[in-house]
Amino acid sequence: MEPLTARQREVLEFIGQRLRHDSPPSQREIAAHFKLAQNAAYQLIGYLKQKGYLTDIGTHRGLRFSRQYLQKTRETEGIPIVGRVAAGQPILAEENIEGYMDLKGLFKPADDGFILKVVGDSMVDEGIMDGDYVVVKPAVAIDNGRIGVVLLGDEATVKKIYIKRNKIVLKPANKQAGYKTQYVNRGGENIRIIGKVIGCFREI
Numbered sequence: 001m002e003p004l005t006a007r008q009r010e011v012l013e014f015i016g017q018r019l020r021h022d023s024p025p026s027q028r029e030i031a032a033h034f035k036l037a038q039n040a041a042y043q044l045i046g047y048l049k050q051k052g053y054l055t056d057i058g059t060h061r062g063l064r065f066s067r068q069y070l071q072k073t074r075e076t077e078g079i080p081i082v083g084r085v086a087a088g089q090p091i092l093a094e095e096n097i098e099g100y101m102d103l104k105g106l107f108k109p110a111d112d113g114f115i116l117k118v119v120g121d122s123m124v125d126e127g128i129m130d131g132d133y134v135v136v137k138p139a140v141a142i143d144n145g146r147i148g149v150v151l152l153g154d155e156a157t158v159k160k161i162y163i164k165r166n167k168i169v170l171k172p173a174n175k176q177a178g179y180k181t182q183y184v185n186r187g188g189e190n191i192r193i194i195g196k197v198i199g200c201f202r203e204i
Contacts, residue, residue: 078102
């Protein structure tokens with residue numbers, strides 16, 4: 001891949017930060033952030049596409065990392081960060097990956113492990129806070145009472161998981177908030193266990 005100028009690298013890093021927070025920036029927002037004319041922002045985005053770092057899925061906020069850049073980053077920078085997941089897709093489909101994070105020295109997940117950002121406070125009694133990241137080892141089955149990740153439709157949720165005959169039980173861990181345990185039918189089209197949580201960390 002072609003090297004980037006300092007400004008192009010700054011723009012790419014800004015887009016990456018927004019993708020990790022599930023909020024792809026628009027061209028106007030990029031221009032405003034760097035105090036540029038919109039035409040200058042358009043040119044910078046164009047260069048990043050030409051050099052193979054970005055692609056565009058054709059919507060107002062359609063900027064994404066390219067397959068080539070994601071592969072290069074995975075080889076050099078660590079574990080993929082997965083954002084929202086479509087029910088019919090593999091968890092590590094290109095369009096689900098928002099970036100990579102180097103966790104050397106912290107965790108040793110499987111080669112196909114991934115990171116999810118936690119949204120909400122339903123697991124605070126287990127030390128998993130809103131905005132934390134959990135490291136997930138892919139699995140289709142999980143021991144009862146283990147914290148895992150379940151895909152409900154297009155939403156990945158972190159809960160204590162129990163298997164009860166024809167039900168999957170999703171138990172939160174926040175007594176103060178009074179969240180209710182969920183009971184969902186096993187084998188339903190919109191539910192599947194996708195992994196077990198093997199670590200949790202937060203940005204400082």
